[in-house]
Amino acid sequence: xxxxxxxxxxxxxPQQIRERLVWRAAVVMLLAITGWLSFVAFDAQQRADELEAxxxxxxxREGLLTRFGLSTEAVRRFEVAGxxxxxxxxxxxxxxxxxxxxxxxxxRLKGPLVIDTERSAVLSDHWVFATVETETxxxxxxxxxxxxxxxxxxxxxxxxxxxxx
Numbered sequence: 317x318x319x320x321x322x323x324x325x326x327x328x329x330p331q332q333i334r335e336r337l338v339w340r341a342a343v344v345m346l347l348a349i350t351g352w353l354s355f356v357a358f359d360a361q362q363r364a365d366e367l368e369a370x371x372x373x374x375x376x377r378e379g380l381l382t383r384f385g386l387s388t389e390a391v392r393r394f395e396v397a398g399x400x401x402x403x404x405x406x407x408x409x410x411x412x413x414x415x416x417x418x419x420x421x422x423x424r425l426k427g428p429l430v431i432d433t434e435r436s437a438v439l440s441d442h443w444v445f446a447t448v449e450t451e452t453x454x455x456x457x458x459x460x461x462x463x464x465x466x467x468x469x470x471x472x473x474x475x476x477x478x479x480x481x
Contacts, residue, residue, distance in 0.1 A: 390441040390463075397467035404438045407461065410469050411446060418448070421473040422457065429454075443474075455479050 326332070386394075386403050394403040401409070411418070412431045419429055428450070435447035446457045455478035462470045 384437060384439050386438060387441050393463055394467075397463060397465060399467055405433075407438055407444055407469070408433045408436055408446070411444065411459070411471065414471060417471070418446075418457065418473065419450075422448070422455075422476040448476075453479055 399406050415429045430449045432447040437445050444459045448454050458475040460472045
């Protein structure tokens with residue numbers, strides 16, 4: 317027993333030296349792994365920040381390109397004028413009722429025409445892009461409109477292009 321106690325307290329005992337080396341190697345490995353993981357995490361965070369900035373810049377550009385439709389102020393003007401229908405729907409229906417006027421304005425259109433509401437769009441508070449179909453063909457029209465305080469719409473044909481031109 318004395319031998320075991322003396323070897324346990326002996327700092328030069330080969331078994332103790334091995335145990336201390338194993339523990340020190342384990343600590344060094346843990347420190348190395350922790351350092352490596354910290355570096356990877358820092359690099360990943362940096363890349364994530366760059367991607368977020370790039371995405372925000374892209375969304376700003378995309379927002380400028382896809383901002384079609386009526387502004388909140390224009391929707392309020394329709395409400396104040398007493399128009400209960402959805403403003404976009406109201407505009408396209410009013411334009412459809414003016415089919416003869418539009419045919420006269422676009423001189424090349426003959427016969428009854430129909431506004432294809434699925435392919436037409438209210439672009440802004442003052443412009444509408446309308447797809448027009450007739451018995452002899454069709455085309456696209458760019459129109460300006462103005463809403464009076466009384467809820468009356470006035471239209472102006474800005475451009476018309478027949479299909480195939």
